[in-house]
Amino acid sequence: MPIAHVLASGMKGLRTGGDLVARMQFSKNMRLKEAKEYVAKKVGVDVIELTDEHVMREVREELNIGVLTSVTKSAKGIAAKMNIEKVLDIKINSCEKFRDQLP
């Protein structure tokens, strides 16, 4: 059933820009339209392109904010999230905790 929801209306996460829009809803209480417009502006695409794999795969690779598949040398996990912090101008708790552990 979750997959039915993903395919019917989900933004499809790392495949496109769904995680980024979700982050703006949660970090700034943005409603859907505002969150999409904010992210689209930050990553340099049109709003409708946020769910376009053909566009967003390249955008995610260029910004190094993580892609769906395991690509050598591309940022993964916490490294990708640190890049997302910069792109979206937000703080992410796990990145803060990771930085606290650095010398």
Next chain:
Amino acid sequence: MANEYFTRMGDGQRIYMTKENIMEDLEAGCADASELGKIPELSGDELDKLAEIVMLPDVFVSVAPGMEVPLTQDGGTIRIDADQGNSGTGIPASRMIGCMMHERAFCQDTIELGHIDYSFKPVKPIISHECQAMEILQQNTIVPLFYGAMPNMGLYYTPDGPYPNPADLMRNFKIKEAQESMENSAEHLIRDMVWIMQKMMSSGTDGVNFDTTAAAGDGDFYATLHAAEILRKEFPEMYIEVGMAGESILGMHGEMEYDGKIIAGLWPHEQAPLVAKAGANVFGPVCNTNTSKSFAWNLGRAVTFTKAAVIQSPIPCHVNMGMGVGGVPMLETPPIDAVTRANKAMVEVAGVDGI
């Protein structure tokens, strides 16, 4: 059958209905929500749009391009290896593998870690184990990762918990004692939820998903609102989602208040402002499915309730659309034709911010 459309009952059974019957049920469901919640009915155009969605010829339907919404969930990631009594698929994986599968194979916009019981109380004895799992997952995942659990205040009553069972007390007309037991349980639950989430925040979680809130009635909702308020003060950047258990808050106590308002009997559009006031970022409204009514009746009712909540809510609304809520038929494996029709209706007619 030439003029009839394939659709479902609220229990998922396959039925056929004429366009006239579908419209009648959509209108009746909508009117029921409107009367109960004292909220506006859907417009004629909106009801026509719902009928169009119900009558679509395809098995699987989806929203128009550009209308996609972010998804949150309630324990989906732990269902990969969950047991037979917990809607699990029984694949010998782990919760962490379940999270990574949902992120990279199922393309979820957000994921969450949770105890296999999916309640806060049993997390306490194994908090270090949960913190360890959260730290590892945060190092390895990218999409927002929550800690999810149900407040589940029922676990605080005898024989499972330390406080007298209010149902037993009420049966003996000890109303005041029952209320006191709920008040004590609520305070205990607040302490537990805050303590657990303080630990999880120190382990890097993006935030919390209070799921199935108010399952044990108004005391459960009261405790969740206060826990959210305390956590918001301590962690201004924390992600907080409050998803509900049912469409109306059961008045088990009857006199509990939040922000000067009695919380028993509140409908989704009245719950949303309180959830926002407590400091949550996202509200998850619920409308329950009536298994004796058609999918069309349930859809008309669910969209009416949800649209009112979306309008009244100061924060984004991610409508609950699991088994038996949000117009989805009430069975463990709801038919995909009904799930995707309800999904499309919530996005395109109710205007939800997410699911």
